[in-house]
Amino acid sequence: MNRITQKFKEKAADEKLMSLFITAGYPDLESTVEIVLGMEEKGADMIELGMPFSDPLADGPTIQYSSDIAIKNGITIDKIFEMVVEIRKRSEIPIILMGYMNPVLRYGVQEFCEKASRSGVDGLILPDIPVDEDEIIREHAEANNLPLIHLVAPNSSDIRMKLADSKSSGFVYCVSVTGVTGARDGKEVSDSVDRFIERVRENIIGNPVMVGFGIKSHEDAKRIASNADGFIVGSALINTIKNSYPKPEWKQDLYSLVYSLKFGN
């Protein structure tokens, strides 16, 4: 069974799975494998490994920044596959690659899907590939048992939610606010999210749902994901690294946040 599906199967009824996004190659190439394993130890249930792109148009300043640094550090798709292979030697945590289509296209869609699968990748999130355009990669993803995880947003119609459900496997990614990625004031997110998740629940019945965008604390996560299967955090982690790297305790600062996101303080 796919590791993502397995993880949801093992989940306790009242548990919320926590998926953590970090940009591969940020803050340096050497740390990515170690911090993935460290975050798992502190409570991460899944990892989204960002494949940096020079022009991340769905991302806010935080992830733009980490992407720029990672590209300067020399990150490539091959290096990301090597990282996944290293993680797989020591962990069975589900790993989802998240990034924009152009680097994948340039790499070669077939070769990308084959190598991703062989390295131990469990799914793909491509924010600039809406369901309408996913045939650009669907055939090769399916041939290599790589689930495509589509996104839905508060302005997605019921029909589009159903479409995303039917074209996704693993889970469906619910974008909690209309906007780019980035940590937000908790109230800004929660006011409208309840009705949205309610609608998601009515329309998305074939997959678990994970909520992301704007979550930066355990309280945010509890509130926003109360009716979802789990939550996704990204920019808040990158901000923490940005604030403490390269001080000796930067990994500890990150792990403290990870623990508190999952379990509270």
Place this chain on the structure above:
Amino acid sequence: MTEETKIKYQQPNARGYFGQYGGKFVPEILIPAVRALEEEYELASKDPSFNSQLNELLDEYVGRPTKLTFANRLTEHYGKARIYMKREDLCHTGAHKINNAIGQVLLAQRMGKKRIIAETGAGQHGVATATACAKFGLECVVYMGAEDMVRQKLNVDRMHLLGAEVRSVESGSKTLKDATNEAIRDWVTNVEDTFYIIGSVVGPHPYPMMVRNFHRVIGDETKRQIMKAEGKLPDYLIACVGGGSNAMGFFYPFIEEESVNIIGIEAAGFGVDSGKTAATLTKGTPGILHGSMSYLLHDKNGQIELAHSISAGLDYPGIGPEHSHLHDTKRVSYHAVTDDEAMEAVKLLSKKEGIIPALETAHAFAWLENLIPTTTEDQVVIVNCSGRGDKDMGTISENL
């Protein structure tokens, strides 16, 4: 008004593809917006009252039809084919960009959107959008690369005067590509009340088709005017290509006229092999940027490369998807000229015809050096004089 040429060439298809190029590669959040735009444009384009309002504005406000001027001294200078200029530089605001800005502002109004955003490179599209927003009393925010704001300070001042807010973009190369990223991010965030006026034949469907259609008036007028002046179709059309809106509007009504050789000129920058170029079709390969599949300048890892051109309006690492299609099918031949060649063309056109062209436009004129020696005296060449050079005087002075 000028009657539109009836043509059988049917691009894009219903999914917004020109051959294999185009599409809608945008985040899910924007799908409702591009769909709504697609539907509204479809209705508007068939609505006689929309079209009559648009045509009235093009006539009374933009100053259309623009002239087709015989370039007698330039023709004499080269001594071969007869050279004409389609005078988009005479449009209100000084370039063709206003044709599209007016069209899209009318659509925004129809859709009840009160807030307009735009990206701009040279500032011409920003000025055109700010102008149209002033005329219709709409809020206008223009994203512009910090580097371009220095290069095109005059246009920044014009936008301010017209009541627009100009937001400086500090990310990436600080030019048009990055301004476009920021505009898309704004659109993602404010999609409910905001209309994004894209300034070229780029972006997700329906923009490449819609922007082309708002500019096809250039080609439709040219066809009628040259038939009157010469009694025949031209042998050559030349236009500069960055994103490619002036070229697409100019070429489109001639696409099925097989006797017409169509030439698009990209910016070679320091030279196509210098690593400092904006010659996307000459040096690029297919990829996905800003919502559509098209040729791109990108490295082996798929990271977008920084384009370079002396002309801010051509300084873009992508190109409209229809140009990619016309390149692959060889209906249009694309070439590139360098910064220096464009500067020489600025000087030549100024001295011979009393027209100071925009640096973008000068790229099209520069190709005459290569083309005219291969022509004969009975042939006719039309260059799209897409904009005037006042905005470039700073850069031109530095390079004289």
